Amino acid sequence: MQRIVILGGGTAGWMAAACLARTLGTSRQTITLIESEEIGTVGVGEATIPLIETFHQILGINSIDVLRASEATFKLGIEFVDWRKKGHRYLHPFGPIGADLNGAGFLQHWLRHRADGGESDLLVYNLESQAAMAGRFGMAQLRAPGDRQLHFAYHFDASLYAAMLRRYSERLGVERVEGMVGHVQRDGATGDVTALALKDGREVAGDFFLDCSGFRGVLIEQTLGAGYDDWSHWLPCNRAVAVQSGRLPELSPYTRSTALDAGWQWQIPLQHRTGNGHVFCDAFISEDQATDAVLARLDTPAITDPRMLRFVTGRRRKSWDHNVVALGLAGGFVEPLESTSIYMVQSALAKLLTLFPRGDRVNPLAADQFNASMATEWERVRDFIVAHYKVTERDDTPFWAHCRNMPIPDSLTERLALFEEEGLFVEQPHDLFKEGSWAAVLIGQGILPRRHHPIADVAPRAALEEQLGSMRAAITARLAELPSHAAYVDLCMGRAAA
Secondary structure, eight states: OOEEEEEOOHHHHHHHHHHHHHHTOSSSSEEEEEEOTTTOOOOOOOBOOTTHHHHHHHHTOOHHHHHHHHTOEEEOEEEEESSSSTTOEEEEESSOOSOOBTTBOHHHHHHHHHHTTOOOOGGGGOHHHHHHHHTBOOOOOOOSTTOOOOOOEEEOOHHHHHHHHHHHHHHTTOEEEEOOEEEEEEOTTTOOEEEEEETTSOEEEOSEEEEOOGGGOIIIIIITOOOEEEOTTTOOOOEEEEEEEOOOSSOOSSEEEEEETTEEEEEEEOSSOEEEEEEEOTTTSOHHHHHHHHHHTOSSOBOSOOEEEEOOOEEESOSEETTEEEOGGGTEEOOGGGOOHHHHHHHHHHHHHHHOOSSSSOOHHHHHHHHHHHHHHHHHHHHHHHHHHHSOSOOSSHHHHHHHHSOOOHHHHHHHHHHHHHOOOOOOTTOSSOHHHHHHHHHHHTOOOSOOOGGGGSSOHHHHHHHHHHHHHHHHHHHHHOOBHHHHHHHHTTSSOO
16 A cells, blocks of 8 residues: 545545654655645534544644644533523533542432432533633643643634644645546456546546545545435434634633524634534525524624535445545534534544555455444444434424434433433443533433432442532632633733743
């Protein structure tokens, strides 16, 4: 596999180029990326989750680099407004909630606390949620055992982020080719892709191809016909209208998701502007109505025209077929409710590096392993997103009545039943979202488990309350040390004195 060819730029393409150039190098193989300014990219993946820091560590990129290159801000979680019912809000935060006690998870002790008449909210035991709601962020010198930094991710301008990765990749020897593919050449015997013929007559030959061509799936679907599993019956939203507006007066360190009559609206605060969008189902609202709805709800004046995106939620049946691996939107799409799109690119790259061909042919068993792992991970993310729609008290519009009453995957039915009855979360392979995330969302959406584990009853009530009080006090003390989010961003950008 001496010649690696990436079709498509954008975030997915340049993430792949940067990662492969950094890990595989460009001395023994060539890495070529083909993209066309004429086609453009989707470019609305502007919010991330903390695992992106692992990707940055591999590349040797730090948070200051990201902030300065992509007008980024920090993110500590997602605020959900009007999802459970109108007028209600909750946060899905990053970072651990509480600490395990006496051999049982924190959730069980908090449930016991509530059963005994305690009134403290689950998230007062999570530093990130308290910092987010207070508008604070910062890195601190760790002074004592058990101290930790905030778990954070980013809001960034996706086009600027991709440009940063392009500069990084080209410094490492990745070659960028401007052009549009006119024809895909395949080996008559094996069916493998052998070259991409560009419309201007040039030809880019390769041994291994990464399809980052977006929803079109030029290689994985239009050429190889890998197939697509449509999940619209579980996730009916199939449109998103995106629009950029001016900078917010206050830079909140969290994404906001507000439930609307036939979908939801995102708000992502960047340093230089605000990302906004309305994800919706066109069976319940027209594109014009959805556009009007998001424009009417902007907190700052629009600075771009609205852009409509049409999609079908689901995943590619084969993410790796022959000598082609699909990344990003070419591999699948689950709406951006929990900011998983960029993570799924990162996860696919990690799996690909583990299983990367050692010889001059693809090992079918390695491809099968990759496909099975990616399929499971997509399904785990799907179930978490579906839960936001299913577990709701809302039935005030036809859309929400449909979501509340729709059938759901058996895997999600089982998970919800275990949580509601026993407060039980059994971690499965490829679970991106762990117990804390499920607890924050399901309790936020209105499910409070009926029982707690008997281990939580062993400690005397006074001892448990003392431990919980110590946790709350530690978070309060740490919170007082943090500067405002905006002040810390200014510090990182060199606009404020240390």
